[in-house]
Amino acid sequence: MLLHLSDLHFGTEREACMHAIRLFCEQHHPEAMVVSGDLTQRARFKQFYACRQFLESLSIPYLVVPGNHDIPLYHVWNRFFSPFLRYQMFFGDLETALETEHFYIVGLNSIRRRYHTRGHISAQQIHETYDKLKQAPANKIKLVVFHQPFYIAPDEHHDKDCPVLGQIALEQWGHTGLFGLLHGHLHQAAVYDLTQIYQLNIEHPVYDIHAGTAISNRLHHDATNSFNVILDNGVIEHYWFDEQKKRFEKHEKAMNLNHNDDDV
Template structure:
């Protein structure tokens, strides 16, 4: 069995230090096979926030792969946002979309952020044709028999959470990824955990969203997902900080 710790929306600059220490302690004690971060490492994409995030992730001592979130684009500096939007990621460059060597499992990155959109709220998701083509190529190149997980920041379709993603191109991207063989899509952004089966592309794909380890909670306390991958299927457990018991999110078998 492969165990992934799926964490999102850590928001260094508005991080919950107790939640970070709790998560790091569980990583140390339980040694998951890998940690998958689905965006928003920072609050305002400041250098010091990226440096703090890099130091914390390196301290986990496990294989880590990171996808970009909308808060990881420069917020105040428009020149940097449009011309060099990912320059401040240099402290993390070894972890950004890092391939993971996991038996029977392939993690495929999909960028859902945009430097500019023709709408007022640029925090929402956008899947470009180029980003989708790159992800589809990686899905198709995955070894036969692998379970394929797509990692992106924004949910590709709405999952009934209080916050929304309104991802442009998301529904079509989800159908294409499902048809190509993706088993599940790991996301963040909405700060509440979920796991639903979604009919798409002529089949069914799992949509798995992680909560937050920041102070910016919504309906749920700070949490992350433990994703267990076995020959018999995929199980998602929301690991919740505090007195609330962990919750199995996995939907009933179809």
């Protein structure tokens, strides 16, 4: 089981949600955790510190990538000359990989200092990620993680935030056996089959897997706090926070998919 959190936005965190995630980890023992960006609300030292403390308290291996909130917004000098300084103080390299018993995960940095919300990936990142995925064990579920999604539904009005080279990346990565991409940014849980959406010449679905905000009070469109779980058989589940029970429960209308499904 892989736990997919996103948009923690420390500085706006809810203690009840943090406690519920700890309880979930104690009960289900995920083999790893991924956090797809926006660890903090304003990239402040104490927010990164609080985030690191929380993730370490879960006692499971994890991979994180930065989001657009993880570089300074108002401190212009720091934004342009050392945008990732605080992030790297607590989490090290901007791009890492994580291999577990059932998963092979590549983390990418899609954040650029000159953009506020728009995602960006370079030709070099596409090539290097292709090489990593190509060399990864064929029997493991292959995933790539970065903050902005590759597909945003028309009613979300954030389509300009998708990386420009996203479709080119998919056309290469899809031939490595890539299972899916893990994102946040929109604070909405969703799953899309990118192979169908972009009519890619790939024989299997490649899923765009969006996570909601796991612990922040910055909820969008009347959504609740949520996270995703990916099982080792390729099933994708959404867990939503139950305000009365104060715990995360599998959403009854969640789309549970595996790599043999055609419907998303």
